Amino acid sequence: MQGERRRFPRPTRPASDEPPPPPALKPLLFSTRDFDAAEQFAAWRSYVAPIVDTRLPDNTSQEAGFIADHTAWNLGGMLIFQHAAPPHSYMRSQAKVKSDLIDHWHISVLRSGRTWTEVDGLVSEGEPGKIQLRSLGHPFRGRATEAKVLSLILPRTLLFDVPASVEIKNNIVLSGTLTKLLIEYLNIIEANLPHFIAADLPHVVQTVRDMVVACVASSAVQSAGTEQHSILALTERVRRFVESNLSSEDLTVERICRELGISRTRLYQVFEQEGGVHHYIQRRRLLSAHASLSDPSNREQIIDIAFAVGFSSAAHFSRAFSKEFGYSPREARNLTVSPYLRHAASQASAGSSHPFDEWLRTLGHSR
Numbered sequence: 001m002q003g004e005r006r007r008f009p010r011p012t013r014p015a016s017d018e019p020p021p022p023p024a025l026k027p028l029l030f031s032t033r034d035f036d037a038a039e040q041f042a043a044w045r046s047y048v049a050p051i052v053d054t055r056l057p058d059n060t061s062q063e064a065g066f067i068a069d070h071t072a073w074n075l076g077g078m079l080i081f082q083h084a085a086p087p088h089s090y091m092r093s094q095a096k097v098k099s100d101l102i103d104h105w106h107i108s109v110l111r112s113g114r115t116w117t118e119v120d121g122l123v124s125e126g127e128p129g130k131i132q133l134r135s136l137g138h139p140f141r142g143r144a145t146e147a148k149v150l151s152l153i154l155p156r157t158l159l160f161d162v163p164a165s166v167e168i169k170n171n172i173v174l175s176g177t178l179t180k181l182l183i184e185y186l187n188i189i190e191a192n193l194p195h196f197i198a199a200d201l202p203h204v205v206q207t208v209r210d211m212v213v214a215c216v217a218s219s220a221v222q223s224a225g226t227e228q229h230s231i232l233a234l235t236e237r238v239r240r241f242v243e244s245n246l247s248s249e250d251l252t253v254e255r256i257c258r259e260l261g262i263s264r265t266r267l268y269q270v271f272e273q274e275g276g277v278h279h280y281i282q283r284r285r286l287l288s289a290h291a292s293l294s295d296p297s298n299r300e301q302i303i304d305i306a307f308a309v310g311f312s313s314a315a316h317f318s319r320a321f322s323k324e325f326g327y328s329p330r331e332a333r334n335l336t337v338s339p340y341l342r343h344a345a346s347q348a349s350a351g352s353s354h355p356f357d358e359w360l361r362t363l364g365h366s367r
Contacts, residue, residue, distance in 0.1 A: 021197040028356055030070040037065035044068045044085065050100060050357035051136065052090040057143075060087075073193050074359050077205040079153040080193065081356075091141040098275065101287040102360050103137025103239070105154045105168075107212065109183055113147025119171035131174040131182065131215065137239075138170055150190060155364025158209050160240045166217045168236070174215045182211045234262065235270050238277075246285055247310050253277050285309040286324050289317070291362040293332040302329045 030047050032040035041062045045054050047070065056062065068085035097103070108115075108126060115126035119140045126132045134140060137156070159168060174182075189204060196204065237260055245251045256277070257264055271277045288309045292298050300308075306317035306329075321329045 021199070023194060024196050024198040024201060025073050025075065025193055027193070028072040028074075028359070030072075030356070032066055032068045038063045040068070041066035047356065048090075050102065050360050051106075052092050053096065055089045055091075057087050057089065070356075072356050072359065074363075075196075075201045075205055077155070077158060077202065077364075078208065079359055079363060080189070081151050081153075082149070082190070083151070084148040085144070086146050087144060089141070089143040092136065092139055093141075094139045097137060097139055100361075101283055103135060103156055104360070104363060105156060105159060106134050106136055107152040107154065108132045109150045109186060111148040111150060113145045113149075115142055115144040115147065117142035117171060122171060124171050124173045126173065129175070129180075129183070131179050132172070133168070133174060133212070133216070134171045140171065150186060152186075152208065153360065153363060154209065154212070156239060157243055157364045158205070159213070160243065162213050162216075166213055168213075168216055172216075176215070176218060178211070178215045178218050182208075182215055185211060234266070238267070238270065242281055242284055246281075246288055247308055249310060249312055251281055251310060282320060283324065285311065286321055287361070289321065289329070290325065290332055293329055294358055295362055305329075 032043050035043045041054075041056060044066055048054060056066070066086055066088075068083065070081060070083040072079060072081040109131055110126050110128050112128060115132070117124050117126070117132065117134065117140055119134065119138060123142075124132055124134075135156075136153075162168065185207070189208070238256060241256060241260060242251065253264060253267060256262075257267055267277055271280050275283075286309075289305050289311075292300065292305045292308075293302070298305075303314050303317075306314060311317040311320075318329060321332075325332065
């Protein structure tokens with residue numbers, strides 16, 4: 001007689017009492033559809049003003065309307081935004097570069113339409129299947145047809161540690177196999193933005209950064225003149241050094257020249273358009289302090305923020321800050337925004353507290 005077969009219950013995995021982590025990202029939404037037709041272009045112009053000044057094409061009236069949509073996502077170390085807009089021209093003037101202190105890298109991928117952007121007399125043409133890369137720390141101007149665009153804003157500090165053999169040039173168009181792979185990866189990111197949890201974000205940012213560097217290293221790009229490239233490369237080296245040493249009281253012209261092996265004359269020439277080296281250093285310190293003061297989660301004492309960015313005197317910091325921004329450090333913690341930006345903030349999902357311009361200013365400077 002065959003023995004009875006014993007049956008043992010299968011062990012069951014205990015169910016976790018922990019709920020799955022919530023999505024980390026909430027979009028900031030803006031659309032001109034919520035305005036009267038005659039106000040739509042003015043609303044768009046105000047919304048994108050932190051980056052560029054915009055104009056309608058000749059013989060186009062504001063009364064005709066300007067239907068544009070913008071969705072932004074803040075990944076902490078990088079901003080991603082999608083926008084769709086009718087034809088227009090855009091300019092980031094030298095005056096704007098000096099006044100708003102935003103010098104991030106801007107990467108754009110056209111889903112449809114075309115753009116033409118001029119920097120120092122050289123024009124890059126954007127079209128689907130290619131990636132444009134330019135610095136917001138340098139003036140540019142251009143025009144766009146009706147277009148849909150996916151853009152990334154990377155803080156300059158994210159690309160400070162690129163290999164010495166890789167030179168990131170301004171206003172270039174990337175193409176080739178690695179660029180196609182990057183576009184495919186960005187498509188995946190775009191589709192998953194509503195689902196990422198907080199632990200995903202640093203890995204996403206780092207992977208994008210590494211892929212951008214790989215594309216720059218492998219892409220055959222047109223070079224500007226040798227002298228112009230020399231100036232841009234030196235400018236980038238000095239920017240990196242300054243950003244890495246903002247808190248040092250010994251951040252002087254003498255130290256920069258000594259550690260980077262350049263002459264005072266050359267350094268002054270490179271930063272002449274920035275108002276001089278001293279002015280540039282002070283503005284970077286003030287920008288870092290402004291980002292901390294305007295961050296609702298940062299409750300450090302104002303004097304501690306001032307010392308942390310390299311100011312040794314509270315009175316000097318307060319005077320310099322007020323002169324630069326037109327309001328005091330204390331007032332910076334309670335800034336109001338324009339009606340159009342308030343409208344954008346009110347459209348954002350619950351819990352999103354930063355309007356787009358504040359995201360731009362705090363990017364790369366969070367403490």
